[in-house]
Amino acid sequence: MSLLITIEGIDGSGKTTLLKNLKQKGGLNLVTHNWRDTALVAFEELARKVINPNLREDKRVVIDRYLDSTLVYQGLEGNISLQDIQEIAYQNINLPPADLTFILDFDPQQAQERLRKRKLETGEYTNWDNLKLEFHRRIRDNYLRLKKLFPERIWVIDASQSEEKILTEVLSVINSFPASTEKILPSGRIEAGETPEMAAKREV
Numbered sequence: 001m002s003l004l005i006t007i008e009g010i011d012g013s014g015k016t017t018l019l020k021n022l023k024q025k026g027g028l029n030l031v032t033h034n035w036r037d038t039a040l041v042a043f044e045e046l047a048r049k050v051i052n053p054n055l056r057e058d059k060r061v062v063i064d065r066y067l068d069s070t071l072v073y074q075g076l077e078g079n080i081s082l083q084d085i086q087e088i089a090y091q092n093i094n095l096p097p098a099d100l101t102f103i104l105d106f107d108p109q110q111a112q113e114r115l116r117k118r119k120l121e122t123g124e125y126t127n128w129d130n131l132k133l134e135f136h137r138r139i140r141d142n143y144l145r146l147k148k149l150f151p152e153r154i155w156v157i158d159a160s161q162s163e164e165k166i167l168t169e170v171l172s173v174i175n176s177f178p179a180s181t182e183k184i185l186p187s188g189r190i191e192a193g194e195t196p197e198m199a200a201k202r203e204v
């Protein structure tokens, strides 16, 4: 079954790492893409060239940052209404909506530490230091607000866990889609050490 899966979270929350692990160890027939353009219209090209053709071939497509980034950064943090963003995205540009979204929820101060490490190891640029910690805290809160708006689609994952644990949790949700999402509504949060089935029981 084709599935559009998106990964979201503040910078340094582990999105790229999860994407890499899903690709290498996930055992899924999936296509991943790490898009680096922040303009909404760039998603049109992404959908046309990457998402739509693969969904048509029944693949699972995993995208690092998608419309929820726009809703969070330009919407909740910026001054564009969420309704306008969604109208442009779904009606004007005709983007496919995500089926499943994982928010890697992480403390900004710890994320800063991870990014320092990443810079030392890989030299990869980040604009983190130009922005105040307060900004990243608001972005984290905005993601959690988004979860309240789209509880069925969005899963909040504790990103302070090990890479392996995060991969296991995410795979268990993907592999049981859509059955588990129906069961686990409304909050969908998996705590450390829980399977989706255990979470379902806890939340009822």
Ligand SMILES: Nc1ncnc2c1ncn2[C@@H]1O[C@H](COP(=O)(O)OP(=O)(O)O)[C@@H](O)[C@H]1O
Binding pocket: 009, 010, 011, 012, 013, 014, 015, 016, 017, 018, 114, 115, 117, 118, 159, 160, 161, 162, 163, 164, 166
């Ligand atoms: N679960 C994890 N535990 C410890 N370190 C991690 C974890 N996930 C990612 N990292 C490290 O944190 C840094 C930032 O991760 P990255 O995947 O690049 O984040 P993002 O793409 O969200 O900005 C990298 O150096 C990465 O190796």
Ligand SMILES: Cc1cn([C@H]2C[C@H](O)[C@@H](COP(=O)(O)OP(=O)(O)O)O2)c(=O)[nH]c1=O
Binding pocket: 009, 010, 011, 012, 013, 015, 016, 035, 036, 037, 038, 039, 040, 065, 066, 067, 069, 070, 071, 073, 074, 126
């Ligand atoms: C996709 C997208 C990203 N952004 C922002 C979030 C990030 O701070 C920045 C660049 O993203 P990116 O380089 O993917 O961040 P990361 O370090 O987490 O891998 O662009 C928006 O403001 N709007 C958007 O629609």
